[in-house]
Amino acid sequence: MRLSKSFVPTLKEVPNDAVVASHVYMLRAGMIRMLSAGIYSFLPLGYKVIKKISQIIREEMDAIGGQEFHLPGLNPREIWEETNRVDAFGDTMFHIKNREYILAPTHEEIMTFHARNVLKSYKDLPQIWYQIQTKFRNEARPRSGVIRGRQFLMKDSYSFDATAEELDKSYSLHDKAYRNIFDRCDLKYFVVGASSGAMGGTGSEEFMVKSDAGEDTVAYCEHCTYAANVEVAQSKILPNKRSEFSSELKEISTPNVKSIDELCAFLKIDESQCAKSRVYIHDDIPLLVLMCGNDEVNETKLEKVLGGKIRPAHLEELKEITGADAGSIGPLGFKGRIIVDNRLKDANNLYSGANKNDYHIGGIDMNRDANKPEYFDLRIVKSGEECPNCNNKLEVFSAIELGHIFKLGTKYSSAMGANFLDESGKENPIIMGSYGIGVERVMACYIEQHHDENGIVWDSVLAPFQIQLISLNMKKPEVVEASENIYNELTANGIDVLFDDRIDAQAGFKFKDADLLGMPFQVIVGEKKLKDNKVEIKIRKSGERFDLDINELMSNIKKLLKS
RNA sequence: CGGGGCGUAGCGUAGCCCGGUUCAUCGCGCCUGCUUUGGGAGCAGGAGGUCGUAGGUUCGAAUCCUACCGCCCCGACCA
Structure with a gap:
C-alpha cells in the first residue's frame, strides 16, 4: 500500500482526550477516530489489525468445532423479555424509540432462540456456535478509548450440551482455544476464577491482562499463578495471637481521636491491637463489623456471608444506633449482630471505641466481652501479603478483562423452552455455556504491552x-x-x-x-x-x-x- | 448518576482572574513558489475561527452570569 494514496492520518502531538497508551497510539497512528463518547470508527490501518485478530479467533474457534454465525444487532424486545433480561440490563440496554426493538448487548437469547425446537435430540448435541459481532451497551461512563465503549466488537460463542460432563468438555475446549488465541497474539495474560454474577451459572474464568487502564482489581501470585478478583481473594495472614492473660476492661479518654492511626499514635500501640468498627445495614437492621487495625471491609465477602444486600450506615444514623459518632464505635454494649474478621478470632487485650464520643475501651477480650461474635474472612487483601497457595507474595493490581468463559447451565434454555429428548426419551433443557472475547480489547492490550516512547511495536502476527x-x-x-x-x-x-x-x-x-x-x-x-x-x-x-x-x-x- | 476539569482553525495552545485599537496569540498541519532531503527543513506568500450552543448583564463579552450540549478524569455501576 502506498502511503501517498492512503488514509493514514498520523498525529505528531498527543490528543488532549487520550490518557492511556493504547488510546494515544491508536489515535496517533491513524487507526481509530472517535465519533462520540465510547463510539469509535476504525480507519483502514486499525481495521486491518481487527481483521487479523478476528482471523486468529476464527481459526481457533473453528479448530474446536465452532460454527460461525452472523446475528442481528437489532432484536425484538419480546425475546429478551422471555428471560427477564430487559429488566436485568436496565439502563445498560439501548432501546429503539420508534419500534419495540433493542440493540443487542450480547446474544444468549438469540442463539437459544435458534437452538430451541431445532436441537431436539441428544443426537444433535453437542454444538458450538459463535459469531464476531458488534454489541451495544449504554455504558454510563465509557473510558480508556476502545477499552470500554458503548459499541464494541465481541467474539461470543455458545455451547449446547446434553450433560454436565459434556458441558465440561465444551468449556475446557474453550479454555484451551482462548489460551491459544492470546498466546498467538503475544499477550501476557493470566486467568482468574471468578464468581459468575448476573449471567447465572456454576463456573467461570476470566482472562485478564495487567494494566493501569484496567477496571478490575485482582490479587495475583507470579509464583503459583494464583489469581483472584480482589472481591474474593484471600491471603495467608495470621490471626492475632491470644495473650495468656486478659486485662481488665478500662475506659480511656481519647479526645478527638477518630482514626486507627490516631488511636495508635495516642496510645502508643500497634494497629493490630485495634478492632476497627464499621456499621452496616442489612435488611434494615444494623450490625457491627469488626476488622483488625486498618484492614478494609470487603463488602462482597460480607454480602456473601449475610446473604442479600448491605449498605454502610449513614453518618447521621450512627449516633442513634450506637450512641456515638464514627471514630468512637465499638463492640461493647452494641445491640445487634457482631460480625468479626477472622484475624480477630479469640483475640484479647484489644482497643476499640466505647460507643461514647471521645472514649475508647482497652482490654477487650473477644471471647469474654463481645456479644456472640461471628467470625468470617472479611478482609480486602493487600499487596505483599502471602499467597494462600504458596509462600510467595501476592501482588494486587488492576487488570483488563479480555475474555470470559462461563458455564451457564440451563438458565436460558429453561426460560426459553429450549429442550431436547435424552436417550430415555425424557425432555431436558439444553445445558449451555457462553464464552466472550473483546476483540478491540485484544488490540488495545497488545499495544499497552508492546509500545515505547516512539510508538507501537508490532510483531508480525498482528502488524497491519x-x-x-x-x-x-x-x-x-x-x-x-x-x-x-x-x-x-x-x-x-x-x-x-x-x-x-x-x-x-x-x-x-x-x-x-x-x-x-x-x-x-x-x-x-x-x-x-x-x-x-x-x-x-x-x-x-x-x-x-x-x-x-x-x-x-x-x-x-x-x-x-x-x- | 455523584465529584472534579475542560471546550478558542484539522491537532496542540495564548488570551479569560483585572470586560474596550486583539472580532483573536503562537507552534504543527494545509495551499502556492523557490531552495533543501539519513532522524519532526528554510524562506516568501496564502487559506482556514458563528471563541461549544442559547439566553442574560453591559455603551461594549472569547473574557462576567444562567441554562443546556459535548469531551476527559475520579467514583458508583458493570453480563
Missing part, C-alpha cells in the same frame, strides 16, 4: 503490514527507481508492505512516522547507500539497523519474517 518501505527522497530518480523496484518485488512475493512514497515528506518525518506506526521491519532506501547498491534495515523492536546488498534483500527479508 510486515514492512514499512521508506524512500528517503522521492525527488531523486535513482531513489525512486530503486524503492519502486523493491516495493514491486516484495509485493510480488506476497509480503504486505506499506510504502512511504510521499514526495514532500522529509527523511526525519518519515522515520518518526514509521516508528509511530511500528511495523516490525523498516526498509530504508537512501541516496548514499544506494551508491554501494545497499539499503538499510531497521528492526523496530530492538532498534537494530544494518545494511544489506539489494540483491540479497529478498532472501534476508524472508528470513527475518520467519524469525
